[in-house]
Every structure is written in structure tokens, then in C-alpha cells.
Amino acid sequence: MIALTINGEPRRFERVLTVSELLDQLALTGKRVAIERNGEIVPRGRFALEHIAEGDKLEIVVAVGGG
Amino acid sequence: MDTLNIAGQAYSSRLLVGTGKYKDFEQTRAAVEASGAQIVTVAIRRTNIGQNPNEPSLLEALPPNRFTILPNTAGCYTGQDAIRTLRLARELLDGHSLVKLEVLGDPATLYPNVVETLSAAQTLVKEGFHVMVYTSDDPIIAKQLEEIGCVAVMPLASLIGSGMGILNPWNLQIIIENAKVPVLVDAGVGTASDAAIAMELGCDGVLMNTAIAAAKDPVLMASAMRKAVEAGREAYLAGRMPKKLYSATASSPTTGTIAPIQGKAA
Numbered sequence: 001m002i003a004l005t006i007n008g009e010p011r012r013f014e015r016v017l018t019v020s021e022l023l024d025q026l027a028l029t030g031k032r033v034a035i036e037r038n039g040e041i042v043p044r045g046r047f048a049l050e051h052i053a054e055g056d057k058l059e060i061v062v063a064v065g066g067g
Numbered sequence: 068m069d070t071l072n073i074a075g076q077a078y079s080s081r082l083l084v085g086t087g088k089y090k091d092f093e094q095t096r097a098a099v100e101a102s103g104a105q106i107v108t109v110a111i112r113r114t115n116i117g118q119n120p121n122e123p124s125l126l127e128a129l130p131p132n133r134f135t136i137l138p139n140t141a142g143c144y145t146g147q148d149a150i151r152t153l154r155l156a157r158e159l160l161d162g163h164s165l166v167k168l169e170v171l172g173d174p175a176t177l178y179p180n181v182v183e184t185l186s187a188a189q190t191l192v193k194e195g196f197h198v199m200v201y202t203s204d205d206p207i208i209a210k211q212l213e214e215i216g217c218v219a220v221m222p223l224a225s226l227i228g229s230g231m232g233i234l235n236p237w238n239l240q241i242i243i244e245n246a247k248v249p250v251l252v253d254a255g256v257g258t259a260s261d262a263a264i265a266m267e268l269g270c271d272g273v274l275m276n277t278a279i280a281a282a283k284d285p286v287l288m289a290s291a292m293r294k295a296v297e298a299g300r301e302a303y304l305a306g307r308m309p310k311k312l313y314s315a316t317a318s319s320p321t322t323g324t325i326a327p328i329q330g331k332a333a
Contacts, residue, residue, distance in 0.1 A: 007113040027120035034111075034159035036151065041158050059113065061155050063125050065095060066110025066141050067085025067227070067276025 085276025092128035146187030169201035221253035230257030259295035266299025
């Protein structure tokens, strides 16, 4: 089990995942999102390559209405 | 053609609109269309993480290939949060570099924190962002933001969401006179005449959200704002007549009027 914080919420996963696999589990595959991992941007081109690790803090954002 | 030029791009519309506070994305899209805006602001927020997989997406209603999407840092109270937000926005929008920086100082007034704004602007410009910056109507700060390399300076007319209109046209005029980059009024416009006044002062554009979204009929107000910005711009370019208190000059000929009838009081 690994424990992460995603958008401020604690989440647990069975095993180490790539960012792509994580997005799949969160039903976010194909959505236009951007991800920050422990304060650093994860470029979209690295989603399939980068693995999340125990204790990671992720921010996953979208564009919403705003002024 | 008279265009608004920002970071090397020419825009025929001088009205920029926000996308917040609408009933739904359909209304957002209709209002944006009616406004004629080519640049639309969006906020960057945490997505739901699986709780609502079929949530509609704003960027489907407003596709980035049709509109210039201007991500903002609304809700950021530190320069650091604003910088992180815009780095995420750049990634989200495929390397898009035109952004709106706002660092707020106080949740009650949403007044900008200009100290944090200046330092965040410095970092963002160094990182290659084209920064349109929300600021107070302080002419010195506006000039400093320009000198840092911001591509547009956007002073408030009055507080965000207040609809109080243009409270200090004199400061705006000083900012406009001193600026070599576009100056846009951002925040405080309440109705069409406010937008026209901003443009008549010589602003290069107006950015608004609540004035349209909180109108009873947002789509109709969006159309009114489009006309007001165009009218104000044309009036500015035309050059208004001087104000002449107590030196009236009639528009009609002063000679050749018919004679009064003798002996009859008017």
C-alpha cells in the first residue's frame, strides 16, 4: 500500500503507479488536467513514465470559470 | 485597423471577459459570444478526483483554438501560490504563456497586494510568461510593473465584484499617460457607461466578469458592454470637445431668427 495526498485528501493505492495509471484510477484519463507533484510540474509527456511514491503530495487542476 | 496589441498579438476586441458566476457553461458561452471578446479569463482549481467523472469542462465550452484563454491567479494571497498556479496553467494549456497575475491582499476587499504582485511578476517574466497584471490604481506601482516587463497593466476601477464604477479617473489617467504598454481597467465596472468612461479616458481595454454575469440578463449586458467599449474607444479616438462652463455657443445659427411680435409678452 502507498499513501498519497491528492488535492489535499489522503488516498491509498494498492501499489506504486505511474501518473497515467493514477489518472485512470481517478477517472481522469483523457481530461485536460495539469499536475504538480511535491511542488514540481509533471509535464504531460512524462505521465506514462513518472512513478508516484509513498508520501507524495499531488495537485491536479483544471480550468474553471473565473474572472 | 484599430487593434489592441498584447505580447505581439493583435485583437480587434478591446473587451476581455471572465467566465465566473454564470448559471452554466451554455450561458457562459452565450455571454462570451455576445460580448465579442477574444480573450477570456479562467481560473485554475483542483479537479474532483473521481467523485464526479462526468463533470463538464469549461474548455469544451470555450475551446482554446477559438478564444485566447487567459488563466488567472484569483484566490492567491502569496506570490508563490500565484507562480505555482500559472506554471500549472501553462502546462494545462500546452505551453501557453499569456497569463493574468493577481495577488490578493485581503479576502474582504480583494484589494491587490502590490508587494507580492511585484515580486511574482519578476519571477514570471524571467520564466518567459507574458504577464497581464492586476494592480491598484497607484501610478508608481503601475510603472514599476511595466518596467519589470509586464505586457499589460490592469488597474482596478473599484473593488473586484463591487460594480462601483470608476472611482478615481485621475489616477487612471496618470497611469495611461505614463504607460508604454496597454492599460486595461480590470475590476469595478458595473454597467455599460462605466466601460465607456474607461475607454474615453484612453484605456486600451476593459476586463470584466461580474458586471455581465450578475446582470439580470447576462447575454444582453454582454452585448451592451461590447457596444460601450466600442463607443468609448471611438469617442476617445475622435477627441471630445472641450468642456466650457458658462461659455455656451449655440449649435444653430444665431442670425436670421424670426422677429418677435411687438407688444406681446413671450
